[in-house]
Amino acid sequence: xxxxxxxxxxxxxxxxxxxxxxxxxxxxxxxxxxxxxxxxxxxxxxxxxxxxxxxxxxxxxxxxxxxxxxxxxxxxxxxxxxxxxxxxxxxxxxxxxxxxxxxxxxxxxxxxxxxxxxxxxxxxxxxxxxxxxxxxxxxxxxxxxxxxxxxxxxxxxxxxxxxxxxxxxxxxxxxxxxxxxxxxxxxxxxxxxxxxxxxxxxxxxxxxxxxxxxxxxxxxxxxxxxxxxxxxxxxxxxxxxxxxxxxxxxxxxxxxxxxxxxxxxxxxxxxxxxxxxxxxxxxxxxxxxxxxxxxxxxxxxxxxxxxxxxxxxxxxxxxxxxxxxxxxxxxxxx
Numbered sequence: 001x002x003x004x005x006x007x008x009x010x011x012x013x014x015x016x017x018x019x020x021x022x023x024x025x026x027x028x029x030x031x032x033x034x035x036x037x038x039x040x041x042x043x044x045x046x047x048x049x050x051x052x053x054x055x056x057x058x059x060x061x062x063x064x065x066x067x068x069x070x071x072x073x074x075x076x077x078x079x080x081x082x083x084x085x086x087x088x089x090x091x092x093x094x095x096x097x098x099x100x101x102x103x104x105x106x107x108x109x110x111x112x113x114x115x116x117x118x119x120x121x122x123x124x125x126x127x128x129x130x131x132x133x134x135x136x137x138x139x140x141x142x143x144x145x146x147x148x149x150x151x152x153x154x155x156x157x158x159x160x161x162x163x164x165x166x167x168x169x170x171x172x173x174x175x176x177x178x179x180x181x182x183x184x185x186x187x188x189x190x191x192x193x194x195x196x197x198x199x200x201x202x203x204x205x206x207x208x209x210x211x212x213x214x215x216x217x218x219x220x221x222x223x224x225x226x227x228x229x230x231x232x233x234x235x236x237x238x239x240x241x242x243x244x245x246x247x248x249x250x251x252x253x254x255x256x257x258x259x260x261x262x263x264x265x266x267x268x269x270x271x272x273x274x275x276x277x278x279x280x281x282x283x284x285x286x287x288x289x290x291x292x293x294x295x296x297x298x299x300x301x302x303x304x305x306x307x308x309x310x311x312x313x314x315x316x317x318x319x320x321x322x323x324x325x326x327x328x329x330x331x332x333x334x
Contacts, residue, residue: 002248007041007226009202010141010170012072012098014226016041018215018243019173021206021230022076022101022145024108029067030271031288034264035233036070038240041226043073047103050079050088062275066096074143077134078103080115080126086133093138099170102134104146104160107179118179121150121160128163135168145173145206148191151180157191158198165199172199173228176207183231192222204228212239212246212253235291237264258296258326262319265292269315282310297326 007014020027020035022044032043045063052060066073075097079085089100104127106117113119120127127144135142144164149155161172174195176187187207196203205224209215210232218227233239242253256264268288272281289306293299302322309315 002250004244004247007202007204009042009099009143012141014041014072016244017219017226018042018240019204019226019228020044020233020240021173021228022047022074022103023230023234024106025287026234028062028272028275028284029065029070030268030275031237032070032073033067033271034237034268035240038237039244040237040240041072042099043070044101045073045075045097047076047078047106050077050081050085053088053092054084064092064095064097071096072098074099074101076101076103076145078106078111078116080120080130082126082129082133085130086137089134089142090137093140097140099141099143100134100138101143101145101173102131102169104144105175105179107147107182112179118147118150121146121156121179122154124156124159124163127160128167131164131167131169141170142168143171143173144169145175147175147177147179148188149178151178154178155191158194161195161199161203165201169201171202171204171225173204173206175230176205189218189222192218192224196223196225202226206230208232209243210239212243215243216247235288235294259323261292261296262323265289265319266316268292269312273312278312279310282312282315285315298322 004016007017016039018040019042020040024046027044027046036043048060048063103117104120111117131144146160148157157174164172174192176189176191192205202225204226205218205222206228209227209229215227229239238256245253269285272284286306290303293302305318
């Protein structure tokens, strides 16, 4: 049994070096809690706009709602104005997060067109001013998440990492794709190695971790201090327990059985309903159910039916019928 080395970010100790990537519309509180139960070492909130905090936007408050048991957790902030970023960091510093992360990797046009997210990689000087303003405004550790570069004419992740370190960041996370790639193609793990060699603060690698073996391979190939799972965790909170088991034993646990997936879906749905109300919670779960059931038998037909479900009772009945059909199919084929 191999002992895992904790990840230390400033004064925060992350016991297991595996993080859940911040994903808008995905990493809300219910999903984070499920990933935490499966052994995720560091959680991230969905990204929060500094301007939205300034204008007291009511939709922003739930994004910053952190439950007991989520720690250590990083709250991710985005914006392009150093003074505003610093002031809003100070305004929210008493919330129960442990680390404040600055988003410099989001590729979405409406964010990039405002000069925020991955657009900041094109302006290392401004990026440094933002990091310095935030790090100087609060006592909690500040980290930065960014990409390989903005596009192939601007591959500067090692430079941004160095700027982050010199501006007061306690750690960085790097996704091995450029902004122009979005999530297409293959993540460049070598850029993560280059970032690790460029700085002495901890580096978390991100990109193409879909199986437990991927996490170990990334750490071995790049020397990164921790790994971050994004799309590989969608509909798959078990990936964290499977990664940790593989890291400790070298043994790969099987995917969950269909009945385990159904149980998790129903539990996740109840948590979403408690957090967002039944109508909103059920609608939110439709995409999650698509991810949960991908690759399982007859899942395409199930997903089509799920899109018409409006209540928990309807969902429960649909999933029970699905399980009965699966049992009949297994008995017939054996």
